[in-house]
Amino acid sequence: MTRKKPEDLRSARWFAPDDLRSFGHRSRMNQMGYDVAEFAGKPVIGIVNTWSDFAQCHAHFKQRVEDVKRGVLQAGGFPVELPAISVSESTVKPTSMLYRNFLAMETEEIIRSQPVDGVVLMGGCDKTTPGLILGATSAGVPAIFMPAGPMLRGNWRGKVLGSGSDAWKYWDERRAGNIDAKAWNEMQEGIARSYGVCMTMGTAATMTGITDAIGMSLPGSSSIPAADSTHLRMAAACGRRIVEMVWDDLTPTKIMTRQAFHNGIVVAMAMGCSTNAVIHLIAMARRAGHDISLDDFDAASRKVPVIANIRPSGDKYLMEDFYYAGGMLGLMSRLREWLDLTQINAAGETWEQSLAGAQVYDDDVIRTPENAIYKEGALAVLRGNISPNGCVIKPSAAAAKFQRHSGPALVYDSYEEMKKNIDRDDLDVTEDTVLILRNAGPLGGPGMPEWGMLPIPKKLVKQGVRDMVRISDARMSGTSYGACILHVSPESFVGGPLALVRTGDIIDLDIPNRTLNMRVSDEELAARKAAWKKPEVKYERGYGWMFSRHIAQAEHGCDFDFLQTDFGGPVPEPAIN
Template sequence: MTTKPPHGLGRDVANYGDREFSHYLRRSFASSMGYSRAMLEKPIIGIADTASDYNNCHRGVPELKEAVKRGVLAAGALPFAFPTVSLCEPSLTPTSMHYRNLMALDTEAMLSAQPMDAAVLIGGCDKTVPAQLMAAASADVPSALLVTGPMLAQRFEGERLAACTDCRRYWARYRAGDVSAERIGEIEGKLATTSGTCGVMGTASTMACLAAALGFMPLMAASAPAVHADRLRFAEEAGTLAVQLIRHPIRPSQLITPKSVENALRVLLSLGGSTNALIHLTAIAGRAGVTIDLRRLDALSEETPVLVDLKPTGEGYMEDFHAAGGMVALLRELRDLLHLDTIDVYGRTLAEQIDAGPAFVDRTYIRARETPVSPVGGLVALFGSLAPDGAILKRSAATPALFETEARCLVFDGLEDLASRIDDDALEVTPQDILILKNAGPLTPAGMPEAGYLPIPRKLARAGVKDMVRMSDCRMSGTAFGTIVLHIAPEAAAGGPLALVETGDRVRLSVRERRLDLLVEEAELGRRRAAWRPPARPKRGWDRLVHDQVLQAPDGVDLGFLRPEGH
């Protein structure tokens, strides 16, 4: 006689040496919450609740959670919501990236330790979706993803505004003296006026699209605005889907495959998407034992056009992308470049998902292959003596005239140095110089912040300079723009060549050759290397663990001990 595997409250009980007592104790305490015995015998769907008073992007999570519960109950299971770490970029110091792996660790532990047959993960703000997918990959619990959705753009005095590309655009004008303090204060209240994530193709929106490409949610669920009724319907559907995953389990390990990851890279390139998404996708894939090679990314970038005309690369907003046909329309346009046999959480192939989607497309925002925003992908990888392990440039948001640059560099030795000198009128800088920020990578107390978008020195901004070549070992917001080299690896704090750069050195950037080189004699570099000392090791806590375990950008900035054995 075979016995059914345990489900619901019968799963993964604590062991006191008497398993029946463990079940008895769990049911007894669960009963104190007012559930009937019949309800407690149902399968359980865990719902990761990331609502937080600190997280404006997740303001709609309580309403989404109730819609998920509705779907779970209607499908015959019992929903149990549980809190996890919640990350919001503007609310955290030193940066939300510093805590992405902590959220992933927390979520993985709760998925693995609590009794649930499947899960719904509710996330949205930049680092939450990557953290949840990293956790799902490691726990391998059948999971559906529900994103909070993007905010709507605000109509204001003849233009539309939404965080955060317009935020950066206006702030650059303020620094240049084109916008008054009174005006910038007025704009501040118009940039984010609804719930939801940034309304442009920043990191949050890019990650939602990549998660859909990996198969963790319906394609159109990636872009439905946070305040639309469709968002609540997708929430209800996520609850129903999670119950289906009990009966017909499809695990994250079946979704995150070399083919699906390559599909996601194609989507990233065609979106003109966030540079941060490459780090996050690398970390997610790495949890499943799939490696992303920057040289392969570069090869894909030469074959994959940018088709989506949204800020910061273009002009539209996420609501326009959704109304234009969203991910269905985009993937239909990319169809011959994709692995169409990958599956989603429903068990449908990508080909089936595309065929079942709406046929409409608005070419204003999702271009045809014959008339792309750019004939090549939004990102390129760079290698050379300054970046032996690679660096990234978002060419779709950069100035082509600066793609081939050899110039003197001006070096800032960390964030404090940058803040104290960038606006000094005595700063010796010209528009032709290359600005370099070092000691801001994942090993540093700065936590790899979105500081790669170095401001144009105030005296140059006032003179009308809009862009300069800027380089760093940190990141920039997915909503940012400019000719900016990011994720230089190894970082300065790891003793990479970036640690040796000094003001006055010459650096060469060649997008055509995919090169990034420090033009200093080896003998001089050897002298500097001998004098270099690593930064102090943090004394305790999370900072110490990160310092001891964090990987470099080409490996997704994950913690080494959280990767699968052998990876």
């Protein structure tokens, strides 16, 4: 591999020439107190930091960025912090997914417009990981991802709590009258004990794990708990490593091959991944120029079992347990037969090298394939006359009796309508009913909110019911569980068949055969379609207006059409003079 020389650095275009423009660039760096010797001829490393006072999972990034800077300086680089929008899953409304592409665009443009030679991407909370990777891929400079890490285990009255999963679980107990306000408040204070992302196998742990597996972070870094001192050392190591990646010109597309994304899918299936993995990984792959589809996920699901015994697919353990049981490297060491170990990662190694010596220290936390907690992968892709373009379910986190199910539909046209009526004592519903929520997809939400884990009707909760079949064009939190069918495409808001289902229609679900249908004739569906009226787009200005006109459907990754690699030619480097 030919290493760059100082004059080959991208930042040299700003700082090296003896002309008026570069005089201005250097003098403005002097203005901030930097001597020319501190930055000239050295890799300038942008640290894209998604910290904010509302980013609960990234609360430590205000300090952790200093560890990254320390590593950059140790390796002879010059670090600069570049703040980016923080899309907190907990507080951003109507959904953080609305702003994933905003973060991707911002990341791409701040990299392209500034004199940086490489970037460290600081993310973790759900949409920040794919958003940062999408932007860095399109910008094309060397990049390494620094994961936020999972928070510590929650605790309540001697019980171990998992964020998200136990919130949903115990909220049903509260609705059933089994938990009082005092206990609920105690749980609220004990379920999120430290900074870091959800410590269940939610979307955050899923996406940082996938990013690890496709090679964009230091091998095994995704499972390090945020509060562990190893996390500080890992942050500094990211800073050191990105400097070497710049000299070697190790850009994202050299790491993220089609085979690398298949490695990511294999790991996702074995982890018991979030359903959100499908949307984000497809978008990331397409930015890198690879046509990964729902079929790639379903093919992997047929052969790769779930071996990470982590909630919600697992019944007991959390990410802290996963890390101390061997973490990502331990998991991958048990997936060798399905992985392409010739692929390289951000460490500059092949996975064969990175997995040398990897071990599992607890066979109940990270199972062997022969002793899997679910014999197939975490996700299944369904098709039929409700979702001809595909939809997904997480059967590993659903009640086994719903592998095959038929029941009458109960349809809600909006989240507000559902919320208003779901707790009515006179609701005409049984455990066999199929709850349906529509107009909650990429356009309908807007932004495809995490409404897909529809609440069990209060009437049934009081009877002890804790799972039932639910269908929507929405997403659900990766910490959620149950027989929830999601990402129905085309979405109802654009006239997909979900818009045509009526209360009382019989719905047939067959997970083993990957089908989802309504017992309605083609002739009747055609008549309903002719009577259907298109809803009005909800945004008339700003980012939402742009989103509404350019967002792709779920099976295409919900990226903007104009950001895809086949939309137009590559963006040129900015003119300096």
